[in-house]
Amino acid sequence: MNYWFVQVIGAISLVLILGSLNVKVVECKVGRGLKNTEYYAINCRKHSAVLTDFGGVGDGKTSNTKAFQSAIRKLGQYASDGGAQLIVPPGKWLTGPFNLTSHFTLFLHKDAVILASQVESEWPQLPVLPSYGRGRDAPGGRFSSLIFGTHLTDVVITGHNGTIDGQGSYWWDKFHKNQLNLTRPYMIEIMYSDQIQISNLTLVNSPSWFVHPIYSSNITIKGLTILAPVDSPNTDGIDPDSCTNTRIEDCYIVSGDDCVAVKSGWDEYGIKFGKPTQHLVIRRLTCISPDSAMIALGSEMSGGIQDVRVEDITAINTQSAVRIKTAVGRGGYVKDIFVKGMTLSTMKYVFWMTGSYGSHPDPAFDPKALPNITGINYRDVVATNVTYSAKLEGISNDPFTGICISNVSIQVSEQKKKLQWNCTDVAGVTSNVTPNTCQLLPEKGKFDCPFPNDKLSIENVQLKTCSIKKVF
Template sequence: MRRRRGIEPAPSRLPPSIWQGGDHRVTDDSQLPDVTGGRHGAVYPPKQSGWESDFEEIAIKRSRFAGRVSLLHQNALSRWPFPLAFAMELLQPGGIMGRIKIQVLLLLVLLAAGSLRTGECRRRVGRGHPGGGGVSRRIVGPPPAKGDGGPEGTSFVYRTTTCCRAATVSLADFGGVSDGVTSNTQAFQAAVAHLAETAPCEAGGGQLYVPPGRWVTGSFNLTSCFTLFLHRDAVILGSQDMNEWPLIDPLPSYGRGRDAPGGRFSSLILGSNLTDVTITGDNGTIDGQGAMWWSKYKSGKLKNTRGYLIELLYSSGILISSITLVNSPSWNIHPVYSSDIVVSGITILAPVNSPNTDGINPDSCSNVRIEDCYVVSGDDCIAIKSGWDEYGIAVGMPSQHISIRRLTCISPTSAVIALGSEMSGGIEDVRAEDITAINSESGVRIKTAVGRGAYVRNIYARGFVMKTMKWAFWMTGNYGSHPDDHYDPNAIPVVSDISYSDIVAENVSMAGRLEGIPGAPFRGVCISNATIQVVKSKKAPWTCTDVEGSTSSVSPPACALLPDQGGYGAPCPFPEERLPIEELDFKECSFTLPPPK
């Protein structure tokens, strides 16, 4: 094989065996991603003909990109605040010092000192990709306890969608112990409570820094105007003591737990009725240690629903970025009844046979942006939901205005993007583009059933590259699980205006399985410019029942219910105007660890 030297690994994209390990560089093919296992226990798909080389190719491309990003990141860390840098420029030979008075130079130095002490947010407007800059350097907190707070003077740069925090504390200052055994639940709770009191929103908000180490914890709540920042060598470990995941009530739009009737276990990181919350880092890790939960669930020993890694309810202004989530007990990220959400540049890893380890599940949420994420999952990589049968109908909160772009997904038993099956509050205006799927069951899957009610409409997907799939297109109108026997059999979901365009799929078992509801067909299904390479099979490449729509430039030709409009048919629609959440710019913040006290 051809040797690849000097490639910077991409911590937010590659399996743990690659991104763990500091400044490690890939120097030969033996160090490329091991897709049969990982340091965190994730079991990656077995190698199959046709996709393992695709995985390697994508990994290499993303690694090269990460190398460029890493260089920019290091340059950013080395920059001085602007006033001080400008003052130093004046001292250089040929500078303009000789043309100004010494008092002006002193004034500039004083301004530089001020910039080191105060927090500020400077914004550089950009379109399409993050931009901006800001500084947050004022560090307050209680007298420090013993612990590894990181080396003095270490600086960190991160992104935010609001403003840089005015105050930063370290988990080590609150008695945290990073031995991978001692519970730090009280330390996390105390740190968050301290920032809620001393750095509320009107004072600029606060940031909790998690230093290098392995920090075991049970569930803890966040607060508003708050940032949780994980050092790249920090690992938050979900406690193996089930008592540290307290039971809470089921969600109103579900009426019961998803796994079992009754209540549910708290999520590891949670919050309710919050504004302006950021969970980020230098690609630090949150490990749910889910194997215990999976075993209990599979053996029927759990009487309540498993918790998630991150769940935020009734909240707005959420940013989750630049972290790695592994081994969640169940779903990984679950915003519910929330709005204005950005999930950017994260990695999610779970064994492909782990139960219900969905990646990102917006649930009754509006204005959501998911981008640049890499997901290996035992269930759907992304699942958009809005409540279950009569409970979801009663709450009536849709999921809408959702953008998904530049996603890479591996999910051998589930969908890359699923709509439903719990969609009883409605789902509309979902836009997915530039998606890569490898060894997954289906691309975009619509799951619903009689009793769900509501609607799935105005769904747009384009620019999909799929390799080794069971189905390229899958719609299901008989996904029949219900929370109880009280659902309304007359609550018929309406599915309409579903568009797929610019699709390329290789090594696919079946091009499409499209099954609507008898008497309530799925209408307005449009597929254009799609090339599906179907492996040799005795089965027909398409199965269609109770659907209506059209196709154009589709190979192999679709079923008769989706007649071919010929090469002159209009392409399927995709909205030209951008969602407001897509226009949201990032700002750059930095902070420096204080000297030991």
């Protein structure tokens, strides 16, 4: 069979497939104002289909697991021909987990709601993560996330602020009753992948963590509204985990745990896997989390955390701002951390570092594996209604060093504690901080703590204006 004949047959087959699936061709252009059928993405797609083309029923009762799986499987064949997108139209779309494919966009209409199934048998089981060595809820494996992908390139999950509802109460109840044999599912997890965008969505009630990119690179997370009851267990908002070049911006998070938790593996498993989280920028984040941190670095940080840049962030009624959590046995490092511009209201702690967080995967951790915590910089902080200014606890014979704090105004609450700065096993300097700091962080005149002037490569990624022709 000659090459020309193969090309003709292939073209005819593609036309027939497009027609049978009611797949539409879409445009990509540059524009200022967004129309109803436009959105921003790292890449636009040549082909488009709607979930109803694959038998989807948006009544909130009918399972759409097979519809999602079939749609993505069939649309995946256009990866080498401009990619494809699946449109989730208005309606309530009940589904179990489904896997994404490369060069693919999942787009949610503003009136679309994806509902996670509460039928446990619909959730596939996965092995434990190699950098963790065990599940977070139970020693065995874990359930797949609702939206999952591995070894992918160029994946977009976005919309016009459509909703994904994890219906987590079923899983929270099992957690509280100690009935879990596997770790609860996350809402979105992307593994071993490159070029990821998750944006302009409302995510509610995840069974556990909401957004978990892991072992991945070049990630843009933007414009998410994440909501969970403040007493829901382990409902972290965004957890970049052993990832490189990540941008998180313009997100609003109400959580039962850390709004953002930066991770890189757990004790000996994370040390062995050896993949850090590095080159991370977080900006314009708003967080409400009464029992946890706005941003936590750790406690699973055994692969290392380096070059984190945080600016223009707001916390309200939150336990702490940018917190470091680690322990003997973690190994790894947290270094070159830069925070500039925090506005805080009703906080238990402004600055909190913990060197005795505990929580080990098993008794086999190495007590000689000490974390290296150094180069931690905070500047330009305004905080009101604060109980403690700081609780900074390093590790005996392994102090946290290179701490710099400048231009900080803290107004303590009526319930203020007499000892505002509690410092042990730390070293650093401060400038223009009120109330006065501890002896281990002496005032050294007028200066600003450093913040990088260069841009990370992920900050230079420009989103394109993509449009869809006649999809609703």
